[in-house]
Amino acid sequence: MARPLLRGDRLLAAREAVGLTREDLTLALGLSSPSRIKVWESGIERPRPRFVPKLAAVLGVEPLSLLDVDPDDPPLAALRVAAGLATNEMGAPGMSVMTYVRLEDGRPGSEPTDKVIAAIAAVLRIDAALVQSAIRRSRSDHPAETSLR
Known part of the structure; x- marks a missing residue:
């Protein structure tokens, strides 16, 4: 996205x-x-x-x-921008910037670990459940995911 x-x-x-x-x-x-x-x-x-x-x-x-998103169902990128952070500021212990970027882009793949979810939540200062929901939303916006439907 x-x-x-x-x-x-x-x-x-x-x-x-x-x-x-x-x-x-x-x-x-x-x-x-x-x-x-x-x-x-x-x-x-x-x-x-x-x-x-x-x-x-x-x-x-x-x-x-x-932002041009549904505030009740934002993708991960919107949560990052709302927090005022650039993608290169999303690295954290247990999570590389590239891991974060893959999740924000909604690329299909393995599910993020609880440790990665917690790392994102900590950087964004939001609840882990909101991060999980945003990752799902990001994946639903990804062209590869929507073409599989």
Whole structure:
């Protein structure tokens, strides 16, 4: 699965709902120019993952609500982006970055061990059950899995 996109329309709606201007949001995030917010809202560019939880905190919304995923059934990539992490930040004791990437991509294969699930949950600071559900969702989005149905 490709990295979940920040939905510009959701960002704009959330910003307007709390009465912030682009300039206000720029200052709150420590950015140099409101044009960055404008290109995010228009969908021309997407922010780096580290900005997603910061945006959500300033706007008073959940990070997943800003992404183009179902917040009630997010894939693993969305949980990572909502946590503000890049894929290269997902290594942990007992789990390589490549192991994580294979799971995020939804590649078919062996089931992740409890140790790997726990490692992902620890890095993302979420419940292991949510990680397991997200891995299943990622696999259901994978072209090889959907072609087998």
